Amino acid sequence: MIVEEIMKTEITTLTPSDSLETAILLMGQKKIRHIPIINDKKELIGLITERDIKNAAPSLLHRKTEMTSDAPIKDYMKTNIITGHPLDFVEEVAGIFYEHKIGCMPILREQKLVGIITSTDLLHTLVELTGANQPGSQIEVKVPNRTGILYEVAGILRKNNVNIHSVLVYPDKTDSASKIIVLRIRTMNPIKVIENLKENGHHVLWPNLPGV
Amino acid sequence: MKRDAVFIYSNELLSYRFSDNHPFNQMRIKLTLDLLSEIKAISKSDIIAPRVATDEELLLNHEPSYVEAVKSAGRFQLTNEVAESFGLGTEDTPIFQNMHHASALSVGGTLSAVDEVMSGRYSHALHLGGGLHHGFRGKASGFCIYNDCSVALKYLQEKYNARVLYIDTDAHHGDGVQWSFYDDENICTVSIHETGRYLFPGTGHVNEWGTGKGYGYSFNIPLDAFTEDESWLECYTTAVKEIAEYFKPDVILTQNGADAHYYDPLTHLSATMSIYREIPKLAHELAHKHCNGKWIAVGGGGYDIWRVVPRAWSLLWLEMTNNTNIERTIPQAWLEKWQPKARVPLISTWDDPENMYEPIPRKNEITEKNKQTLERALHMIRRNG
Numbered sequence: 086m087i088v089e090e091i092m093k094t095e096i097t098t099l100t101p102s103d104s105l106e107t108a109i110l111l112m113g114q115k116k117i118r119h120i121p122i123i124n125d126k127k128e129l130i131g132l133i134t135e136r137d138i139k140n141a142a143p144s145l146l147h148r149k150t151e152m153t154s155d156a157p158i159k160d161y162m163k164t165n166i167i168t169g170h171p172l173d174f175v176e177e178v179a180g181i182f183y184e185h186k187i188g189c190m191p192i193l194r195e196q197k198l199v200g201i202i203t204s205t206d207l208l209h210t211l212v213e214l215t216g217a218n219q220p221g222s223q224i225e226v227k228v229p230n231r232t233g234i235l236y237e238v239a240g241i242l243r244k245n246n247v248n249i250h251s252v253l254v255y256p257d258k259t260d261s262a263s264k265i266i267v268l269r270i271r272t273m274n275p276i277k278v279i280e281n282l283k284e285n286g287h288h289v290l291w292p293n294l295p296g297v
Numbered sequence: 298m299k300r301d302a303v304f305i306y307s308n309e310l311l312s313y314r315f316s317d318n319h320p321f322n323q324m325r326i327k328l329t330l331d332l333l334s335e336i337k338a339i340s341k342s343d344i345i346a347p348r349v350a351t352d353e354e355l356l357l358n359h360e361p362s363y364v365e366a367v368k369s370a371g372r373f374q375l376t377n378e379v380a381e382s383f384g385l386g387t388e389d390t391p392i393f394q395n396m397h398h399a400s401a402l403s404v405g406g407t408l409s410a411v412d413e414v415m416s417g418r419y420s421h422a423l424h425l426g427g428g429l430h431h432g433f434r435g436k437a438s439g440f441c442i443y444n445d446c447s448v449a450l451k452y453l454q455e456k457y458n459a460r461v462l463y464i465d466t467d468a469h470h471g472d473g474v475q476w477s478f479y480d481d482e483n484i485c486t487v488s489i490h491e492t493g494r495y496l497f498p499g500t501g502h503v504n505e506w507g508t509g510k511g512y513g514y515s516f517n518i519p520l521d522a523f524t525e526d527e528s529w530l531e532c533y534t535t536a537v538k539e540i541a542e543y544f545k546p547d548v549i550l551t552q553n554g555a556d557a558h559y560y561d562p563l564t565h566l567s568a569t570m571s572i573y574r575e576i577p578k579l580a581h582e583l584a585h586k587h588c589n590g591k592w593i594a595v596g597g598g599g600y601d602i603w604r605v606v607p608r609a610w611s612l613l614w615l616e617m618t619n620n621t622n623i624e625r626t627i628p629q630a631w632l633e634k635w636q637p638k639a640r641v642p643l644i645s646t647w648d649d650p651e652n653m654y655e656p657i658p659r660k661n662e663i664t665e666k667n668k669q670t671l672e673r674a675l676h677m678i679r680r681n682g
Contacts, residue, residue, distance in 0.1 A: 220438050273469070
């Protein structure tokens with residue numbers, strides 16, 4: 086999945102000469118925490134975040150600052166910004182967020198701002214990928230980590246004429262020789278599928294029915 | 298003079314039948330009626346036959362192309378590809394002869410129930426052949442072809458201008474009904490079910506509040522797998538009381554799927570027959586408190602047709618007719634008649650035996666989590682209250 090598929094393209098922006106007060110009002114109004122600062126050519130000049138505003142505000146511990154709310158943003162914005170490209174992989178972007186402890190990345194194409202992606206967008210995507218937007222049931226199978234296993238499991242579903250909505254394969258934390266396959270399948274009645282899986286020697290973790 | 302309750306039934310309801318091995322088996326309605334007859338809790342004069350829903354009525358909720366597809370399917374004139382796009386001809390919802398007629402009868406039964414109550418002839422009506430809450434506007438799903446609940450709710454709105462509270466206690470999320478009225482502020486849908494994290498259909502999250510005008514008129518209480526009676530009832534009772542108070546309906550429609558029981562083969566909750574005494578009791582009470590008694594109840598899921606469904610649905614009728622003071626044991630005649638057909642030993646008492654299942658190790662955590670879910674589900678109405 087690339088960033089282009091999930092980034093927001095309708096972006097709230099400001100210019101370097103806009104005031105801090107405008108930034109604060111805009112963040113409250115639009116319920117956002119990051120505002121890219123651009124010039125008239127739509128090139129990215131800086132970024133102002135909720136954190137920057139909090140840092141700039143007078144603190145109880147220090148003497149009064151000279152900051153006033155009509156100060157221009159350019160005095161407080163970040164200029165050393167990490168940006169991305171529409172063709173970047175979502176996983177890489179997530180990795181960058183984690184490594185640099187950032188929450189937002191402006192996306193540029195040919196130096197111009199074309200999108201923005203935040204950690205909230207990444208979380209939302211995760212929910213969509215693992216979630217249920219089509220009616221189905223969940224099945225979890227623990228399998229040995231060897232080639233052809235997914236083919237076997239999928240084959241059983243095919244034999245039962247059951248459509249697969251999604252598949253996740255992840256390592257088994259308790260056993261390095263195993264993997265866990267999580268499937269969402271389009272059926273209300275998974276009993277036959279589970280029976281077939283068990284008959285073929287597969288270890289079905291869920292559902293674990295009483296007596297079955 | 299207004300009578301208490303009417304039972305909608307005819308043998309024709311048994312024609313909604315997929316195959317010999319399919320878990321959805323309307324034989325359970327016959328078993329229920331038989332049991333009620335055996336304890337003399339019902340007589341011929343309590344029973345009215347369901348009518349067949351007209352195309353116009355079906356189109357209150359369903360798309361014309363879908364209805365045409367179902368008709369063709371029932372004449373075996375639908376190709377596989379087209380069938381699949383309408384959710385037909387799957388393992389869940391196989392094609393069978395005359396399926397349109399059987400499904401239209403199921404819908405018509407619920408409409409008959411609505412008419413009997415709204416006309417004032419009866420306070421309550423029970424149609425066990427209905428409750429097919431997974432049916433979508435243009436697609437079959439989860440054993441449901443036409444969604445009688447959605448059609449009936451639309452019918453109640455258009456013919457009777459009613460504000461209806463829909464309470465769904467089936468173990469599966471009442472998705473078809475919720476989505477049909479998601480933007481409607483005059484139909485309040487409440488579903489308490491096993492969490493969609495594991496169980497079909499996967500939806501029914503706490504934050505499915507409705508949209509547009511309907512925001513705040515859709516409620517979901519997803520419970521953890523292995524939830525037992527106490528926690529299930531705490532959530533049901535608290536939620537339904539508060540929501541009824543908040544919404545103040547003109548009439549209550551309850552979907553009474555009997556699959557939250559420990560023995561149900563498709564689900565993973567651990568409730569006992571106790572909840573099937575309490576569920577209709579509260580619905581009955583609230584109907585009299587808010588709606589002058591107007592209460593329509595339909596069936597739904599329930600896949601242990603021998604050990605669970607007949608008792609659960611009988612208790613529903615007994616509550617409706619104020620006849621809950623019954624013997625402890627199930628009549629011998631009924632047990633002897635049906636034991637040969639059942640592949641499991643039938644339960645001989647109205648209540649389940651003690652120690653029906655092994656103690657659940659995570660009981661406290663499950664209870665705590667469910668309480669949290671309940672609070673999240675009600676926070677909007679509590680905040681404004």
